[in-house]
Amino acid sequence: KQEVTQIPAALSVPEGENLVLNCSFTDSAIYNLQWFRQDPGKGLTSLLLIQSSQREQTSGRLNASLDKSSGRSTLYIAASQPGDSATYLCAVPPGRGSTLGRLYFGRGTQLTVWP
Amino acid sequence: DAGVTQSPTHLIKTRGQQVTLRCSPKSGHDTVSWYQQALGQGPQFIFQYYEEEERQRGNFPDRFSGHQFPNYSSELNVNALLLGDSALYLCASSWLDRDSYNEQFFGPGTRLTVL
Numbered sequence: 001k002q003e004v005t006q007i008p009a010a011l012s013v014p015e016g017e018n019l020v021l022n023c024s025f026t027d028s029a030i031y032n033l034q035w036f037r038q039d040p041g042k043g044l045t046s047l048l049l050i051q052s053s054q055r056e057q058t059s060g061r062l063n064a065s066l067d068k069s070s071g072r073s074t075l076y077i078a079a080s081q082p083g084d085s086a087t088y089l090c091a092v093p094p095g096r097g098s099t100l101g102r103l104y105f106g107r108g109t110q111l112t113v114w115p
Numbered sequence: 116d117a118g119v120t121q122s123p124t125h126l127i128k129t130r131g132q133q134v135t136l137r138c139s140p141k142s143g144h145d146t147v148s149w150y151q152q153a154l155g156q157g158p159q160f161i162f163q164y165y166e167e168e169e170r171q172r173g174n175f176p177d178r179f180s181g182h183q184f185p186n187y188s189s190e191l192n193v194n195a196l197l198l199g200d201s202a203l204y205l206c207a208s209s210w211l212d213r214d215s216y217n218e219q220f221f222g223p224g225t226r227l228t229v230l
Contacts, residue, residue, distance in 0.1 A: 043205060044221035089157055101148050102171055105157030
């Protein structure tokens, strides 16, 4: 069974800081990894998808890296803004090369960026 | 493209009642997965539907059942509601490719409150 851990659980920073959110998973035989954003009481917005053949993926101020061998992914947020305040979730499919559809989620990092 | 849609947005039920939640997948997607997200937790996989059949199931009792229609939309049914069923129910859609693992897109969720 895949287990996903996210550190830190919560982060509160002033506007403008560069941030690092960490995700680890137990079964490294994954096809890809997704990072999501969730605003309070809302659904999940997909931020980045990293295929297993890639080492990183970038979208605007977001950059996600994937190190399958160590079972880790990192989400970097550059020049944080108050609008970045949300919970960030990391999700991976089952390992062992499975293509079946379930995702395993961490509990998320709750980010607050204050002006 | 409307993305993944869910209805209703909010629902209040009493213990013992039954509830039906609905989901329409993103255009071009043929696979629907359902997740339960309790407050402060990451989403937990309930089950996945493809070709109108349940393909995979998480650790949820038989009170949770579902259906997929020929147009790929899906329903989640929960019988004999318990207080612990109160949660945000999320629907995700994707396109099943048995050679890879495709990005999942989530709907806005249905907030279920059981009194």
